Amino acid sequence: MKLGFSAEDEAFREEVAGWLADNLCGEFEGIRYRGGPGDEHSCVPERNAWERRLSEGGWIGLAWPKAFGGRQASIEQQLIFNEEYARAGGPGRLGHIGETLTAPTLIAFGNQAQQGRYLPGILSGEELWCQGYSEPGAGSDLANVKTRARFDEARQQWLISGQKVWTSLARESHFCFVLARTDPDSQGQKGLGFFLVAIDQPGVTVRPIEQLTGTSEFNEVFFDEACCAADDIVGKAGDGWRVAMGLLGFERGASTLGQQMLFQNELDEIIRIAKANGAAQDPIIRQRIADAHIGLRIMRFNSLRMLSAQGENGHLSREAMMYKLYWSSWHRNLGNLAMDVLGPEGQILEDAPYQLKRLQSLFLFTRADTIYGGTNQIQRNLIAERALGMPREPRGSLK
Amino acid sequence: MEFSFTQEQEMVRETAATFLAEKATSKAVRRVMATESGYDPALWQQVSEELCWPAMHLPEQFGGLGLGYVELMATMEQMGRFLFCSPFLASICMAANAVLLAGNDSQKQTYLPQLAAGTTATLAFTGNSGRWDAQGIDATCTQAADGYHLCGSYRFVIDGHTAGFLLLAARAPGTAGEAGVSLFIVRADTPGITRQLLPTLDQTRRQAQLTLDNVWVSADALLGVPGQGWPVLSHVIDLATVALAAEQLGGMQQVLDMTVAYLQEREQFGRKIASFQALKHKAADMMVKAEAARSAVYYAACVADDALLNSKQFDALREAASMAKAYCSEGYFFNAGTGIQLHGGVGITADYDIQLYFKRAKSSETLFGNASYHRERLAELLLDAG
Numbered sequence: 001m002k003l004g005f006s007a008e009d010e011a012f013r014e015e016v017a018g019w020l021a022d023n024l025c026g027e028f029e030g031i032r033y034r035g036g037p038g039d040e041h042s043c044v045p046e047r048n049a050w051e052r053r054l055s056e057g058g059w060i061g062l063a064w065p066k067a068f069g070g071r072q073a074s075i076e077q078q079l080i081f082n083e084e085y086a087r088a089g090g091p092g093r094l095g096h097i098g099e100t101l102t103a104p105t106l107i108a109f110g111n112q113a114q115q116g117r118y119l120p121g122i123l124s125g126e127e128l129w130c131q132g133y134s135e136p137g138a139g140s141d142l143a144n145v146k147t148r149a150r151f152d153e154a155r156q157q158w159l160i161s162g163q164k165v166w167t168s169l170a171r172e173s174h175f176c177f178v179l180a181r182t183d184p185d186s187q188g189q190k191g192l193g194f195f196l197v198a199i200d201q202p203g204v205t206v207r208p209i210e211q212l213t214g215t216s217e218f219n220e221v222f223f224d225e226a227c228c229a230a231d232d233i234v235g236k237a238g239d240g241w242r243v244a245m246g247l248l249g250f251e252r253g254a255s256t257l258g259q260q261m262l263f264q265n266e267l268d269e270i271i272r273i274a275k276a277n278g279a280a281q282d283p284i285i286r287q288r289i290a291d292a293h294i295g296l297r298i299m300r301f302n303s304l305r306m307l308s309a310q311g312e313n314g315h316l317s318r319e320a321m322m323y324k325l326y327w328s329s330w331h332r333n334l335g336n337l338a339m340d341v342l343g344p345e346g347q348i349l350e351d352a353p354y355q356l357k358r359l360q361s362l363f364l365f366t367r368a369d370t371i372y373g374g375t376n377q378i379q380r381n382l383i384a385e386r387a388l389g390m391p392r393e394p395r396g397s398l399k
Numbered sequence: 400m401e402f403s404f405t406q407e408q409e410m411v412r413e414t415a416a417t418f419l420a421e422k423a424t425s426k427a428v429r430r431v432m433a434t435e436s437g438y439d440p441a442l443w444q445q446v447s448e449e450l451c452w453p454a455m456h457l458p459e460q461f462g463g464l465g466l467g468y469v470e471l472m473a474t475m476e477q478m479g480r481f482l483f484c485s486p487f488l489a490s491i492c493m494a495a496n497a498v499l500l501a502g503n504d505s506q507k508q509t510y511l512p513q514l515a516a517g518t519t520a521t522l523a524f525t526g527n528s529g530r531w532d533a534q535g536i537d538a539t540c541t542q543a544a545d546g547y548h549l550c551g552s553y554r555f556v557i558d559g560h561t562a563g564f565l566l567l568a569a570r571a572p573g574t575a576g577e578a579g580v581s582l583f584i585v586r587a588d589t590p591g592i593t594r595q596l597l598p599t600l601d602q603t604r605r606q607a608q609l610t611l612d613n614v615w616v617s618a619d620a621l622l623g624v625p626g627q628g629w630p631v632l633s634h635v636i637d638l639a640t641v642a643l644a645a646e647q648l649g650g651m652q653q654v655l656d657m658t659v660a661y662l663q664e665r666e667q668f669g670r671k672i673a674s675f676q677a678l679k680h681k682a683a684d685m686m687v688k689a690e691a692a693r694s695a696v697y698y699a700a701c702v703a704d705d706a707l708l709n710s711k712q713f714d715a716l717r718e719a720a721s722m723a724k725a726y727c728s729e730g731y732f733f734n735a736g737t738g739i740q741l742h743g744g745v746g747i748t749a750d751y752d753i754q755l756y757f758k759r760a761k762s763s764e765t766l767f768g769n770a771s772y773h774r775e776r777l778a779e780l781l782l783d784a785g
Contacts, residue, residue: 001401001405001469001697001701002701009400275782280782286778286782287774289778289782290774291725294722294777297722301402305693305694308402319694326691379683380676380680380684381676381683383686384679384683389663390682392674393674394674
């Protein structure tokens with residue numbers, strides 16, 4: 001057990017930091033620190049250009065195998081990249097769903113044609129992806145998918161109908177991966193398919209959802225006989241759940257370290273304000289700031305354990321299973337701490353009609369953290385059942 | 400970067416787990432708990448001679464095995480898991496570390512091989528105030544012919560009534576805070592020292608009161624530079640704190656495991672109570688605490704290893720120790736308290752072991768400063784500098 005990186009990895013860190021210093025400037029100066037959670041709608045043209053710049057630098061597909069055009073970087077190098085990216089104020093990635101979810105899924109479960117068609121667009125930063133899992137009736141109970149996929153023999157393509165919800169980046173994306181029911185008589189995890197669907201077509205309508213922040217990161221996506229080529233189903237009809245769950249397994253990775261650098265940046269700002277406005281003299285605030293510091297440092301050590309344990313065995317380690325519950329609770333508490341440090345000034349907006357300051361946005365948007373991607377309650381179920389081996393709650397029979 | 404146990408470290412942990420599962424059973428702990436010494440001397444001898452735990456992290460030139468703090472942490476975790484009653488924390492994590500950090504070569508040569516072989520010792524610094532910082536030291540030392548005179552008293556001294564050697568912190572009269580502190584090593588039977596066992600809430604760890612009535616010690620009992628003992632003593636306390644946090648981690652993991660096992664066995668309303676979400680969610684919260692604590696403790700042990708090789712790392716150790724102690728103190732207490740609740744009525748009986756862990760959780764939380772104390776230390780680093 002040892003901390004610290006090899007000389008080779010430190011050289012890689014310098015390479016990354018150097019490239020970011022040379023490129024994240026000029027036309028891209030204005031998007032530093034932008035586009036993160038709660039701000040995903042901002043500066044889209046510039047962030048699109050930034051995706052292509054990243055691609056030119058060879059920074060997309062860092063983790064992918066070389067055979068698919070990636071760098072096949074070690075876990076250490078992936079986390080170094082993510083840390084340096086966040087440290088430099090790298091903007092929220094428009095291409096991260098394609099790069100970190102679609103691509104590994106296609107590499108693991110897709111066929112050659114799908115890999116050949118979709119990976120190059122992700123690698124070049126030109127084709128963006130969004131995720132079509134949740135539905136109005138399928139939130140925590142994700143398998144309760146009602147969206148249907150029907151194979152039209154005459155047209156030799158899939159026709160998809162239904163509604164997805166909470167879809168981030170749907171307006172900016174070119175494609176959506178969609179979990180849909182291929183067997184109309186099935187229910188639950190059986191009879192599903194995993195489809196690759198173009199957004200820009202008559203059968204797809206995207207409608208933004210206005211959130212408590214006044215902004216609209218999330219969307220509803222309506223499918224009305226949306227077309228999907230016969231070959232754009234990943235795996236077979238009926239395999240959808242397996243593919244969809246495989247994809248979720250790719251979610252926890254080196255990018256968690258980058259997320260933590262953003263959190264550190266937020267905590268640093270709170271500390272700066274506390275020192276300036278005198279809140280740092282308040283013994284309770286002092287305790288809470290120290291507690292936030294401890295929580296964030298532990299989050300990092302936890303990620304390092306998680307990454308060190310990767311590859312040791314197939315199943316998720318305990319530290320991986322607790323990760324979502326841990327960070328979302330921590331971040332939500334940080335939002336509240338930010339408001340208590342700001343005091344009355346926290347009530348005054350940046351501008352009318354409803355333009356939030358960064359920490360106000362943090363306060364409001366972190367309420368979503370403990371809900372999306374599996375609520376804290378669902379996370380606790382997963383921990384109790386999968387890590388602790390406690391029995392499942394019997395399933396209800398209400399139809 | 401490899402933030403997991405090596406095969407050898409895994410073996411150290413396995414050995415400790417297997418040994419303690421057999422020797423530190425509930426029955427054995429309860430038997431030892433009722434004795435005045437609070438530990439089993441025969442078992443301690445076996446641990447010292449066969450498993451060489453006291454020698455573990457001490458350098459080979461002083462009779463140690465030359466392993467690291469990570470190995471010590473892995474063993475300490477298992478001791479906490481089984482509520483092993485032993486002089487290890489006081490003798491090794493406190494006293495031996497004090498000799499290692501503050502002693503000169505000849506003092507190390509004199510004392511460390513004895514401690515490595517299992518001779519017991521402890522470190523006393525806190526007086527009646529119960530403070531764990533420099534302000535807590537109120538025993539005094541005055542220079543005398545060929546040595547020093549020590550006066551005053553110490554309270555909450557771990558294993559103070561049985562230790563063979565005493566490491567004593569004392570201050571020059573008229574000094575306060577971090578100034579004027581010196582560190583001494585004396586035999587516990589030195590004339591003028593009175594030792595009194597204090598009955599404790601946590602029956603698995605003994606505490607004593609030491610009273611020094613003008614005790615004369617020779618000049619070579621002094622460790623380090625007279626009057627400048629605090630910085631090194633604070634490093635010793637940080638090392639001991641990391642070890643204690645590892646012990647807390649073991650306790651919180653065990654409490655979780657015991658509780659889940661109980662929930663799996665107990666039936667109400669025609670089903671295993673482990674299937675109720677209200678209880679599953681509590682158990683999940685306990686696991687989150689245990690895993691987060693594990694991450695904090697592993698990190699702190701790595702930093703302790705670094706600090707023992709390079710004294711510049713002691714600043715990082717201060718932060719790491721406070722993070723681990725703050726988190727583990729609240730986490731252990733949360734897990735033990737929740738554990739009692741989830742056990743229901745049997746949780747408050749003497750028969751079930753969960754109550755022993757609950758008491759240990761509180762005593763460990765208090766020892767070397769509770770979570771608030773350590774958070775304030777961190778707040779000073781974060782908010783008061785610059």
